[in-house]
Amino acid sequence: QPRVFSGIQPSGGLTLGNYLGAIKRFVDMQDDASFETIYCMVDLHAITVWQDPAELARNTRELCAGFIASGIDPEKSILFNQSQVPEHAQLAWIFNTVARMGWLNRMTQFKDKAGKNQENSSVGLFAYPALMAADILIYHATHVPVGEDQKQHVELTRDIAAKFNHDYGVDFFPITEPVIKGAATRVMSLRDGSKKMSKSDPSDMSRINMTDDADAIAAKIRKARTDPEALPSEAEGLKDRPEARNLVNIYAALADMDVDAVLSEVGGKQFSEFKPMLSDLAVSKLSPISGEMARLMQDASEIDTILRRGAERARELTVPILERTYEIVGLVR
Numbered sequence: 430q431p432r433v434f435s436g437i438q439p440s441g442g443l444t445l446g447n448y449l450g451a452i453k454r455f456v457d458m459q460d461d462a463s464f465e466t467i468y469c470m471v472d473l474h475a476i477t478v479w480q481d482p483a484e485l486a487r488n489t490r491e492l493c494a495g496f497i498a499s500g501i502d503p504e505k506s507i508l509f510n511q512s513q514v515p516e517h518a519q520l521a522w523i524f525n526t527v528a529r530m531g532w533l534n535r536m537t538q539f540k541d542k543a544g545k546n547q548e549n550s551s552v553g554l555f556a557y558p559a560l561m562a563a564d565i566l567i568y569h570a571t572h573v574p575v576g577e578d579q580k581q582h583v584e585l586t587r588d589i590a591a592k593f594n595h596d597y598g599v600d601f602f603p604i605t606e607p608v609i610k611g612a613a614t615r616v617m618s619l620r621d622g623s624k625k626m627s628k629s630d631p632s633d634m635s636r637i638n639m640t641d642d643a644d645a646i647a648a649k650i651r652k653a654r655t656d657p658e659a660l661p662s663e664a665e666g667l668k669d670r671p672e673a674r675n676l677v678n679i680y681a682a683l684a685d686m687d688v689d690a691v692l693s694e695v696g697g698k699q700f701s702e703f704k705p706m707l708s709d710l711a712v713s714k715l716s717p718i719s720g721e722m723a724r725l726m727q728d729a730s731e732i733d734t735i736l737r738r739g740a741e742r743a744r745e746l747t748v749p750i751l752e753r754t755y756e757i758v759g760l761v762r
């Protein structure tokens with residue numbers, strides 16, 4: 430049975446980008462009985478940049494609430510946080526010895542996040558993709574649903590698996606497929622159509638948070654940057670209009686429509702008419718989720734129980750795979 434793994438960092442509140450690019454698609458794969466699904470709050474990845482300890486714990490529980498409120502069922506999927514399953518970090522060490530410096534040097538996320546300050550970045554931020562490869566391969570996952578920004582890291586995971594298999598003369602780790610589908614594989618900032626919507630963007634107006642109320646969502650969409658033209662009636666007409674394309678993509682993803690179907694309805698409208706339609710749709714889809722998140726957050730102990738139970742189930746899969754890896758490598762047990 431194909432096995433799906435994906436994760437999200439508890440590095441801040443969830444954004445609409447995380448929801449449309451990742452969680453909503455995690456739910457679709459969970460509800461497709463042909464897949465076995467494993468979803469993770471990657472707290473060890475989050476601390477590759479500074480996280481306030483109390484905030485990190487809160488964000489981890491809130492992310493778990495976000496998963497469940499969006500439709501992840503902890504009975505159907507394995508849902509847990511990374512640090513409770515130590516085999517992720519243990520396999521990552523092996524992969525640190527497999528991955529090459531040159532491979533990691535090419536990772537654009539490291540360059541973006543480290544910026545001009547590479548000398549002062551954590552070693553963990555540089556080694557992030559090796560830990561991500563371990564997250565995936567410690568389950569022998571075959572499919573990884575991600576947003577467009579994570580494609581390069583999944584390709585690196587494939588390179589690590591292939592090099593491990595080749596160096597040790599085994600056919601042990603699968604060559605995982607990234608699954609990047611839908612209208613919202615890259616949701617852009619509401620303030621700048623060339624930047625992706627991100628939880629760590631300093632401007633709160635650049636993103637819709639999953640915890641935003643109806644007024645905040647409406648205000649952010651009203652102030653979203655656009656151009657003065659009316660909407661086109663075909664996708665081709667959005668080509669050089671990144672902000673317009675972003676809002677149409679968001680609409681399509683929220684409505685589960687394709688972009689052409691949306692444009693056949695709204696083509697010719699001005700943004701003054703389209704933006705309120707988008708706000709109403711966003712509020713109708715997101716309010717039930719934020720309401721349920723708030724309810725779940727009232728009982729932290731219940732969330733902790735779900736995470737503990739998820740970690741136990743995860744370890745039933747990870748312990749034998751790590752044991753076999755150590756044996757292949759020649760580590761005496």
Ligand code: AQP
Nearest residue numbers: 438440446447450451575576614615616626627628629
């Ligand atoms: N803007 C986006 N559009 C579509 N998908 C997105 N994802 C993130 N932003 C967008 C997808 O969400 C998943 C989890 O991402 P992550 O938390 O591991 O880290 P990230 O990609 O670095 O996301 P952020 O929000 O930008 O976090 P920070 O600001 O902490 O770096 C991934 O599948 C990602 O593709």
